Amino acid sequence: MAADTTPEQVLEQIGAEVRECTACGLCAQRTKAVPGEGALKSGIMFIGEGPGFHEDRQGRPFVGPAGKLLEELLAAVGLHRNQVFITNVVKCRPPGNRDPQPDEIAACADYLERQIAAIDPRIIVTLGRFSMARFFPGAKISAIHGEPKYADGRAYVPFYHPAAGLRATSVKQSLFEDIQALPAIAKRLKELHAAGYFDRQEAGADADNTAAANEPGEDQLSLF
């Protein structure tokens, strides 16, 4: 990013490119591409899988039933969707809401990378298997949902996809439990920064210190 270019300008540029993009086959049947939207400076980014029917019509992420559940989840920790940035791994709707294919995810990856670089979020919440795989390769979502990974000066937190929460009450309950932990994760992140954890991690000194980093802080402090 050029020194005189703001993150807002970078996000606008990415959005313009996404709306014109023909880099994978998903461009053929889209109504509108869905680059993502929200606050850039909140420090919290939610990454889902791909647009669905309603998102494809409106060109906005998480505006259907799954989006309504996401808004309820955010409200549970005092957040509104306008306070976080919301996007997806692929920016165009897979036909019939099928899973995005590896070649489509790969073709779209640079847009997500540039969005992350521009926003530089403190917390990245992955929603569903496909965005989890980007940051937790090889992991199973049933095994790691809600467990933060502290790396790169950030907390990466895998959640189930809200659409899965609409299909299963137990998953919906897990989603609410996992998001309730976000304030404590934000608190722990601040403590790790203050303690120089990420500087040592970068130098390789804390390569085996994941368990220590994942110990929760003693008291709760809301970031929100």
Ligand code: SF4
């Ligand atoms: S999904 Fe991504 S790579 Fe594929 S056409 Fe849409 S914006 Fe381009």
